Amino acid sequence: MSPDADHPPKRRPTRAETKARTRRLLLDAAARTYARKGFAGASVEEVAEAAGFSIGAVYSNFGSKERLFVELLKERASEQVSRATRIMADAQAGDDPVPALGRLLANAADKDPDFAPLQAEFWLYAVRNPPLMETLAEELRGPRAELESLMGKALEHVGAAGSVPADAVATIAMALFQGLLRQRRIDPASVPDELLGQAMQWLLAGIAASGTTSGAPGPAHPDAPAATDDPAAADRPEENR
Amino acid sequence: MSPDADHPPKRRPTRAETKARTRRLLLDAAARTYARKGFAGASVEEVAEAAGFSIGAVYSNFGSKERLFVELLKERASEQVSRATRIMADAQAGDDPVPALGRLLANAADKDPDFAPLQAEFWLYAVRNPPLMETLAEELRGPRAELESLMGKALEHVGAAGSVPADAVATIAMALFQGLLRQRRIDPASVPDELLGQAMQWLLAGIAASGTTSGAPGPAHPDAPAATDDPAAADRPEENR
DNA sequence: GTCTATATCAAGATAGAC
């Protein structure tokens, strides 16, 4: 609406700029606070104080406590997953993906202790509010497609492209990541850094072994659903013995 | 207090018996209510009403809201995991573990919709209360040992015993189960019933392929963890920290 | 746009009736 905002932020802090800054600070504080105490367990006063503001700032920028959480979910849910996918892409690019995936797990678990609880809060909130579950699913669709194509390349790399839909491998990879992250908080010793990368290696090796029997080429299923989600992933591998 | 309670409950509802019955009803109602609305989001009045009692009954049997939740955690955390492990054992016993693991996933996801949210609540509560995290870890140690020996047998079955610690495979299996369970709630189409069983099959096949090269034993991967063929690993949980 | 003060209400917990 106001055409004055076409200058890069240089000297004069625009009204809309300070508001955007306050908004970001509040969202960051909300992420920390909701991760630490939970959505229902944390008060908006705690969030506001964590950001260095008072209650009024929250209600000025967001309408209610729920809206604040939903805005946070929309910003963070996709951001976090895309970050994980990007690191997975780097892991794939290098010769040995194991240490890269290990760093991914270690960073998400130890360096950012609020990540996993916040993800759990998002999931619980979405489960309890069906309309927002759809929103969460949509937010995750983009990063998930990236992960899917990444897994497709990984399948090609082990010579198992087409034998198994990349969709299934992407789901497994994501489930493994989140599950190991949670388990590491309960018992860190049981989830060493390398476990995620090793599991993915074993998984891909197993797919390769199941698809092509003992190195004999010839994928029995040349159908390769590239980007569309294929619910009929019940394509069972040939018996390996 | 009264030593009259050594009779089997036949005709006279003992004072301690009715109290135990109330306790169980309250715990069941607490499980449902906390799963549906969360620990902080649900009031003790809701729990009491869901059980058919009033607030006083809760405070008579449990001291506080927190104690009620902790008692529920101690009862349910181990029960649920042991149930999953038992079904996995059945899956292992049969010729084709894929459909059995599929039923496990489908049952936990669809037939008992409160299971996954309650597990998430347990985890979040434990993460936020370090002393209870130790309790949760201890509760899970028993069922986890069973799962570990089960995975040891699975490794033997594919001829990869000793190449990889069963401990790691158990961790991966559990992470997969919980991760797929969560993902199924967000997008059911992306997690078909057979996915868990297939992932486990691929994983074991990959371990067999990586560990024993065409039947020759010996770990060939330098980045593999210390390959300890310790069959007593199931009986002996690792020392913490 | 942000803060202070406050209205309103719900929830945890307790005391005494039955």
Place this chain on the structure above:
DNA sequence: GTCTATCTTGATATAGAC
């Protein structure tokens, strides 16, 4: 041992000052 009534606190949300 369980219920009813109540105390007390803390939290959401709002209204007006600066």
